[in-house]
Amino acid sequence: MIILEEPQKSLYVNNRLLEKRYLRTDVLGETNETPDDMFRRIANIFSSAEEGQISRNSHVVNHDSYYxxxxxxxxxxxxxxxxxxxxxxxxLASCYVLPIDDSVNGIGDALKQTMLIHKSGGSTGFNLSSIRPAQDKVGGRDRVAGGPIGLLNLLSVTADYIKQGGVRRGCNTALLNLDHPDIVEFIGAKRDPGRLTNLYTTVSIKDNFMDRVTSGSELPLVNPRNGQTTATVSACDIFDLIVDQAWRTGDPGLTFIDTVNKNNPIPHLGKIEYMSGCGEEALLPFESCILGSINLVNMLKKELDGTFSIDWQHLSQTIPLSVRFLDTAIDLNHYPILQSELISRRTRKIGLGVMGFADMLIRLGVPYNSDKALGIAEAIMSFVQDIAHETSHKLALDRGPFPAYQGSVYEFEGITMRNASVTSIAPTGSISLIAGVSSGIEPLFGTVFVRNMLDGEKLLEVNPFFERVAREQGFFSFALLERLVSKNRLDQIEGVPDSVKKIFVTAHGVSPEWHVKIQAAFQKYTDNAVSKTVNFPREASRDDIAKVFALAYQQSLKGITVYRDQSRSEQPLCTGEEGIRLVHQRYEYRHECL
Structure with missing residues (x-):
């Protein structure tokens, strides 16, 4: 068994990210806020809101608790x-979805709303399925429509023009129903890796499509303008196109919309047809959601023998406070669009999730691709789900249920709830970096890799726990770091003990089936959706992609995203020659490999 001492956390990346993106600046652009100031700023406004709540009891969360x-x-x-x-x-909300009417005014309104949301710091999701196909008739004799692909270009330009919250480009998700006449063009919209780089595309798939693929039958394509069938195509051919394009660039992903709606807690408000930024939230038109994640690494305790175990008591204290924080945020939020405020306050959806799952497993000495990891995933998320629901129930007794409660699944079950949905697993790209832990529920991308930061800066990341074990067991060296930052496959490196390889398994060393199994384990106890990427090595085949898509459907996932290494020219986490230079820059200067 590997016994890990707690390494000293490096704040270099964390502080750099905070300074570039989060800390307040003066009129000259100079940072005038520390991380501690930031947390106190947030705690002040949230504790003040708690004190202003009309409550049936005297319990409020004070500043120190939130801080x-x-x-x-x-x-x-x-x-x-x-x-x-x-x-x-x-x-305060990360996720918004916007409907787009099939008209000039409707498109114009959506573009304006997108700009307002991005300016305020939110991301947007769209379903383009109501847009008539390209070259379809519009008004007069000689006028034709630009179709969903033309609209994709408009959305991309809008996102490029308006930085998200003034610090980064806007993030968009565009979804199209599989029976739209322009589905083939949509699937291939990102074939050029230099286009639509700020848009994630996903195809909305119904259960009968997967049945059609299995049986080899045809799929009718229907014009949304008049409901008429324009053509029929082979379901297998469409599926193969999706697989091929996902193999090439990672887009599109799949959204299993029937599964999403089977788990819709508020069906009386309509079917869900929209997904948020990274696919973690299925939302109604104009709805938004505020997300937050519990750091699982901090939910561990050290035993007398030096090993780690899950601190269930600490976790049970963290969940209720986190739920209260997110629920309070709904009332504090300054919504950029009135329609979003009305529907969001009516459903009061929040998304409490987790981050640092892979790092937690490493400390526990459990391989990510193991039955024991599945058991831990289910135990953790079911625990979070139960206490989060219990907290929402207590808040409903205190502050009242969400206004759309009557007619909801919860009313039918006789359970009073403050929030229509409570849990969601987000990718946590930035906040996991601030916390210094692995992203969401993803495995480690690598033990040594390069992170492409804002403004083109590249930073070397060496997993601190791996470095400590490598030093203690005597196999830490320049040569090891060079091989890892070039290859990113610890399991293929000679001289590393098998026990270490098993515990520090990285994304490309985890089979696609295990990626899906872990996602399914979390989805089982998550109200909304789970954002996760199935990472493939560069040599993966199209058949490998197809198998994962089929498995995701069989496992009742709400969506699936894949990415084959180096299938895009620029990716946020990478390996290569630049990594070797950074390895020498860091360790030669500090003389730490001697």
Whole structure:
């Protein structure tokens, strides 16, 4: 068994990210806020809101409780809350979805709303299925429609023009129903890797499509303008096109929309047809959601023998406070669009998730691709789900249920709830970096890799726990780091003990089936959706992609995203020659490989 001592956390990447994106600046652009100031700013506004609640009991969360929750990194909310809480902006939600009417006015309204959301720091999701196909008749004799692909280009330009919260490009998700006449063009919209780089595309798939693929039958394509069938195509051919394009660039992903709606807690408000930024939230038109994640690494305790175990008591104390934080954020949020405020306050959806799962497993000495990891995933998320629901129920008794409660699944079950949905697994790209832990529920991308930061800066990341074990067991060297930053496959490196290889398994060393199994384990106890990417090595085949798509459907996932290494020219986490240079720059200067 590997016994890991707690390494000293490096704040280099964390502080750099905070300074570039989150900390307040003066009129000259100079940072005038520390991380501690940021957490106090957020705690101040949230504790003040708690004190202003009309409550049936005297319990409110004070400043110190919220400050300690954040400053300890036990829990972090989504980026807009870190950026905007306690400021004039005040927009706290990460996810918004917008409907687009098939008209000039409808498209114009959606573009304006997108700009307002991006300016405030939010991301947007769209379903383009109501847009008539390209070259379809519009008004007069000689006028034809630009179709969903033309609209994709408009959305991309809008996102490029407006930085998200003033610090980064806007993030969009575009979804199209599989029976749209322009589905083939949509599937291939990102064939050129230099186009639509700020848009994630996903195809909305119904159960009968997967049945058609299995049986080899035809799929009718229907014009949304008049409901008429324009053509029939082979379901297998469409599936193969999706697989091929996902193999080439990672887009599109799949959204299993029937599964999404089977788990819709508020069906009386309509079917869900929209997915948020990274696929973690299925939302109604104009609906938004505020996300936050519990740091699982901090939910461990060290035993007398030096090993780690899950601190269930600490976790049970962190969950209720996190739920209260997110629920309070709904009332504090400055919504950029009135329609979003009305529907979001009516359903009061929040998304409490987790981050640092892979790092937690490493400390526990459990391989990511193991039955024991599946058991831990289910145990953790079922625990989070139960206590989060219990907290939402208590808040409903205290503050009242969400306004759309009557007619909901919860009313039918006789359970009073403050929030229509409570849990969701987000990718946590930025906040996991602030916390210094692995992203969401993903495996480690690598033990040594290069992170492409803002403004083109590249930073070397060496997993601190791996470095400590490598030093203690005597196999830490320049040569090892060079091979790892070039190859990113610890399991293929000679001289590393098998026990270490098993515990520090990285994304490309985890089979696609295990990626899906872990996602399914978390989805089983998650109200909304789970954002996760199935990472493939560069040599993966199209058949490998197809098998994962089929398995995701069989496992009742709400969506699936894949990415084959180096299938895009620029990716946020990478390996290569630049990594070797950074390895020498860091370790030669500090003389640490001697």
């Amino acid at each position: 300690n929750l954040l400053a300890s990194l036990d829990f972090l909310p989504n980026s807009p809350t870190l950026l905007n809480a306690g400021t004039e902006n005040g927009q």
